Amino acid sequence: MLAQRTRLFASSGTAAARAAAKAASDAGKEVIDLTAGEIWSDLAPSIREGALAAIERGENRYTDTVGLRELREALAAKVSRETGQVWHTDEIAVTSGAKQALFNAAMVLLDPGDEVIIPSPYWTTFPAQVLIAGGRPVHVDTRASGFVPRPQELERAITPKTRAIVINTPSNPTGAVYDQITLEHIANLAIRHDLWIIFDECYGAFAHAPHVHHPIVSLVPEVRSRTVIINAYSKTLALTGWRIGYMAGPKSVIDAAKALQSHTTSNPNVIAQHAVLEHLQRGDGSYERRLSDQLAQARRLGLDILSRQTLAPLPSAQGGFYFYLDLGSLLDIGPGSATPRSADDAVNALLAEAGVAGVSGSAFGDHMGLRLSYGITHDKLALGLERLVETFESWTKASRNVA
Template structure:
């Protein structure tokens, strides 16, 4: 028999969507996959060269549990530059991707019954990890406010058991970018009510139009943990390198925990990222931003033909998040509520387009589409999607 905690969570909804797309492709159907949270791109030359150089030197030993000191020092310099504050290596833990950074944070901060505020729609891993750690997710709906939480709604959700809030901006899945006033209000509330802010900025390099990525740590450093990774900013999803930045006592606890889980992250990936931090000149990052800006425009042009679904704002990240509320208002013949799940199934079967239903993000009327794929595939996939949605009855 399995442990009771396995009843608290299932497989990642986004992973399940990718698996469904792959299964359809394996069955011989031509599929345009808009599910994956990754960018199709070549490696940065500095990453490739750093990895090869480490392999050629025979690098294959353990490093410090939370990463090589040289890498942590380089990350401390990066975070110092990003935030305008001085950070030290002892305030940085290198992790096997952002997911482990988030898991570590949940495990070292939460006691059974502690509440964690999570704006919804949310990345599916946020509540799952809170539950694994024995906490209770408390959701705050953002759908009526452009997917940015209202301060009064956050304040109303705070109780004596509130231990943390998860802030993810630019947001996955919605692409919303939080304004500075909202972040300041949350920061001041965290100070006054004595709870932690887990600040996930994995999509911070990709902000579009006149929007800006604001760092909450500039207001409330002592109560904030920064979660970031190179999966998005350097298109390294498979390399599994992320980091957690926060107060020294938290990082010490994370180090002890990680010593009993994964131990150190992949050593070759560590050397590759270190080489990039030491030798990169920003050219690769600029190329990625330009690639995504172009894909975003291609996608918005295609989606402008939607007749019953609003064109998404796509302020940050690389997702289009569609609000299907008007499309799904009519109930099905048997009286059951129609959700985005039905739309996803129709898109896959009728158009060969794979998408992620908002139900996995706590929103039965949402639909997430990635535009990290090649532009020609994106344009073709969205054209098919528009035909299906405009004909939906």
């Protein structure tokens, strides 16, 4: 018999979508995979050279549990530049990707029964990790407010058991970028109610103009003592498989995370650590600019193609690299139609009819949402979205015929 905690969570919905796409491909179907939360790109030269140099030096031994001191120093300098505040090495922990940083935060901040406010739609791992830590996710629906929570609705969700608020900007899956005023309200809310803020900015490098990413501690410095910043190189350097992330926060939190990590994974991959350190020390920003330009072009291409369909409103795609579509119009289709009636049905039909794989919003707490990644090559993106538009329009015509 399995432990009772295994009933609290299932496999990641995004991982399941990737698996479904791969299964269809393995079965011989031509599939355009728009499920993955990663960018199609070569390695940054500095990353490649840093990794090879570390291998040549024989870097194969343990580092400090929370990462090389030199890497934490470089990360502290990076966070200092980005926030306009001074951060120290003992306020940084290097982790095996952002997921471990988030897991560390949940485990060291939450007691059983604590409530954590999570705006919805949400990245599937947020509530799962709260549940694993013994907490209770409390979701605040943002669909009616452009996927950015209204501070008054967050405040209404606060109870004596509330311990933390999770903020993810730019958002996965919606691509929403939180504006300065909203973040200031959230920071002051946390201060008034003595709450932690878990601030996930993994997509912070990809806020599309005129939208701007704001570190919350820059806007309200007083909230720093109750904020844990989560970031990673999975997106900004296209290193999803290398599993390098970090958390920045008060020394007491980092010390507790270090103790926890010493009993879970110990230090992150040593070669990946040296590679990222090399990039931080001598990278000139050109790789990041090229990646941002690549995504900006993909975004423009995708929005142009999606504008040709009438089933779903055109997504704003303010940040990150996802198009998040509202398929609510499917609910208006008559019961006599074979057209999908939910995002789950739509995802299955798109894969079967068009060979296009996306992620159903049900993975993110929204049964009428659809997430499509535009981090893939432009030719595949264009082909996949053109197929999707054609399929959407066939559903629209079919529903009109039934009506």
